[in-house]
Amino acid sequence: MLRGMASGMASSVVSVSESWERVESWLAAWAPVTHAALAPPAARSDVAAAAEEAIGMEFPDPLRESLLRHDGTGYRVLPPPFWMLLDTARMVETWRSRTRINERSASFSPDEAEEVDAEADFGPWWHRRWIPFAADGGGDCLVIDQRPSTWRGRVGKADHEQGCFFPRHAMWASLPALLHWTATALETGDVVDGYEPFVTAEGELDWDIP
DSSP states (O other), rough: OOOOHHHHHTTOOHHHHHHHHHHHHHHHHHHHHHHHOOOOOOOHHHHHHHHIIIIIIOOHHHHHHHHHOOOOTTTTTSSSSTTEOHHHHHHHHHHHHHHHHHHTTTTTOHHHHHHHTTSSBOSOOOOEEEEEEEESSSSOEEEEEEESTTTTTTTEEETTTTTOOOOOGGGGGHHHHHHHHHHHHHHOOOTTBBBEEETTTOOOEEEEEE
């Protein structure tokens, strides 16, 4: 999908809170184990401390809104295919760990990281202006790209070995888009970006590749 199309679709998605309402309703009816794992809201003071004191940059409004709805999903998958939403403390831990590893790397160069085209589909291994908000349990994470660019706010997949990739499907255009497309896939059962939702025998949400 072309970036222009993705951007247009992202701008038309509903709010984070509306998408959360749809997700909560579907999980309560069909995937009770995942629904029960949804954390209560984060404390506003914890979100502010994570943004201002730990990570050192303001969180975008959609991320703050999501954390104030649910401070993560524990160790249960929500966005496809295997992403668990992090709580505020684990976001800080992940950001600090990635930043520390990156700065200790023999190949790390702050100048080179800044010179990487912020509009490109691929990024460096890590950047200080990426905010991790989901993880797969294997060392990879989803990030919100806060570098100044046309695509500021888009979601990237930060692989722990190969660096960061920014998919072109509209669902990855922003956090609101990701939650919107996730809710839509749950409600319709449709395949989204190659993934189809299903519920395990234990009552847990999972995703399949049809």
